[in-house]
Amino acid sequence: MKFTFIPQAIPDVLLIEHEMMGDARGFFAETMRADAFAAHGVPALVQENLSRSRRDVLRGLHYQKPPAAIGKLVRCTRGRIFDVAADLRRSSPTFGKHVVVELGENETRMLWVPVGFAHGFCVLSESADVLYKTTGYYAPEHDVGVRWNDPTIGVPWPTPTPILSERDKAAPLLMDATTGF
Numbered sequence: 001m002k003f004t005f006i007p008q009a010i011p012d013v014l015l016i017e018h019e020m021m022g023d024a025r026g027f028f029a030e031t032m033r034a035d036a037f038a039a040h041g042v043p044a045l046v047q048e049n050l051s052r053s054r055r056d057v058l059r060g061l062h063y064q065k066p067p068a069a070i071g072k073l074v075r076c077t078r079g080r081i082f083d084v085a086a087d088l089r090r091s092s093p094t095f096g097k098h099v100v101v102e103l104g105e106n107e108t109r110m111l112w113v114p115v116g117f118a119h120g121f122c123v124l125s126e127s128a129d130v131l132y133k134t135t136g137y138y139a140p141e142h143d144v145g146v147r148w149n150d151p152t153i154g155v156p157w158p159t160p161t162p163i164l165s166e167r168d169k170a171a172p173l174l175m176d177a178t179t180g181f
Helices: 034-038 166-170
Strands: 003-007 014-018 021-023 026-028 047-054 058-064 072-078 080-087 098-104 109-113 117-123 127-134 143-145
Touching: 058 080, 058 166, 072 080, 072 098, 072 117, 080 109, 080 127, 098 109, 117 127
Parallel strands: none
Antiparallel strands: 003 014, 014 109, 021 026, 047 127, 058 117, 058 143, 072 109, 072 127, 080 098, 080 117
């Protein structure tokens, strides 16, 4: 099956679309192929995670710092999300900039969030399941974040009063964070 890799405003971030074959029984789709992904700079994926959240829950902006930094391939399998990748690479011309993509359950779209980026999402539907594959294993001692409403990053979140974890409320601003990138 065919994949389409669409560079976003920050070219290292990719919107990935795939074909879906359907008939009266339902559908079938290849959602990941290591060879096709590697040809577009997406490394091997080694762990898969699933989260379920209710409307207005905002998770992020999270990342793992070196030496356990990871990339993420994000897909919404149920519901709809406002998905964000923010560039934390201090030497990058797009440092502090972000990409926003809406992902939903009836789409053939995924977002590739490379190493050096923070990731976050806000649930737009009553609830949403978010499935993401990662290039490395979860390392809690390296799992950190930057503030969801950091003015330097300037994400136009779809709700002014998101439901946040205590960790996300207390995350540092980008300019105060030690990202390691």
